[in-house]
Amino acid sequence: MFYDCLKEIGWKKFGIFAAGVAFGTAGIKILSSKDAKKAYTQGTAAVLRAKECVMKTATTIQENAEDIYEEAKSINEARAAEEEAEMCEEETAEKACQEEAVTE
Structure with a gap:
């Protein structure tokens, strides 16, 4: 009867299990060594x-x-000031033309 039980055991599975236990034990010793x-x-x-x-590198990029960003802001501020000056000149020239037309 005992012999029949041994026949039914999957020796391949048992061998794989035993190899896993041996490898695991050896692996733990290797992983905990001074060299590791x-x-x-x-x-x-x-x-x-x-x-x-x-x-x-990240600090340099930042x-x-x-x-x-600061240079771009100053460029946009300068451009806005130029556009505003041009608009004022156009308005002044337009008013001057209207005044001339009224006086004629």
Whole structure:
């Protein structure tokens, strides 16, 4: 009867399970070793350096964008002042023409 139970066990599945347990146990030992810790530390340090580089670049881009925005505002203000001056000149010339027409 015991022998019949052993025949019904899927040895392939059992072998896969046993290999998984062995690999998992070995994997935990490998992941918690000093060499692995050194690799994690080096990887983290590289990520921190990359973050610092990205932040510097982002700050530079932001500063440049602020400069561009301020220059664009001053250009638009100057253009608006020129247009206003032109409109005043046109109005003045128009009034002068009307006054001439009235006096004639």
